[in-house]
Amino acid sequence: MTASRRLLPVVRGLFLTATTAFVLLPLAVVVYSSFRGATVSGEGEGFTLRWFREALSYEPFTVGLLYSTQVALLATLISLAVGTSAAYAIARLHFPGRELLRSLFVMPLSLPRVVAGFSLFVLYASLFPAAYGTVGGIAFAHCLLLMPFVVAIAGAALAGLDPALEEAARDLGASPLAAFVRVTLPQVRPALLAAGVFAFLTS
Structure with missing residues (x-):
């Protein structure tokens, strides 16, 4: 098995991981902001579950x-x-x-x-x-x-x-x-x- 063929699964895995991270990144930012209670200006009230409770209710x-x-x-x-x-x-x-x-x-x-x-x-x-x-x-x-x-x-x-x-x-x-x-x-x-x-x- 050549070196390029051995590296192919690694490269493919890295590419798929990067693609998945790229797709999930906007969602991760939203989730992080929801825990922080951040506003549009970026000011937050610290770690809070307030918005989750309000949404689920x-x-x-x-x-x-x-x-x-x-x-x-x-x-x-x-x-x-x-x-x-x-x-x-x-x-x-x-x-x-x-x-x-x-x-x-x-x-x-x-x-x-x-x-x-x-x-x-x-x-x-x-x-x-x-x-x-x-x-x-x-x-x-x-x-x-x-x-x-x-x-x-x-x-x-x-x-x-x-x-x-x-x-x-x-x-x-x-x-x-x-x-x-x-x-x-x-x-x-x-x-x-x-x-x-x-x-x-x-x-």
Whole structure:
């Protein structure tokens, strides 16, 4: 194994750690300020839980927080499952329309959020009124926005893996699913964790 191949997992791990920290940094600043009770001018009253108590005692906030958490969890799980499968198919399989599939998953990034939201509103109002405003309906809409990120991150991780390892597992009698779970999945787990965190925060 060459030195560059040995350093690749380290570089990939550092990159994913830096990406996750970059995404979480604004949230960390808000949480820190909430404990400090800081105002816009930067003046605080020391360590306090006052704002958490006030927020949790405000019923509209708790209802919205629970609803948003349910939507984010469901959207993240669906995006990870579908996005990882799509990234694996694009990276490992050769079939007609593979590039078209890749373009379809990236396409939502070029669509303005307002246009996507209005289009989904019209879709639900005209064809699926029962899904309008539900956790599942909102989660599905979020999946369209989260999927490009999951496919890109998982695809980048899969592109850096040697497919010969998975092929060797199949030669030794493992099924395609078992080879993926036991050989490929442990190697891309950090990337999927980063994609899951990014998807959850975005949702």
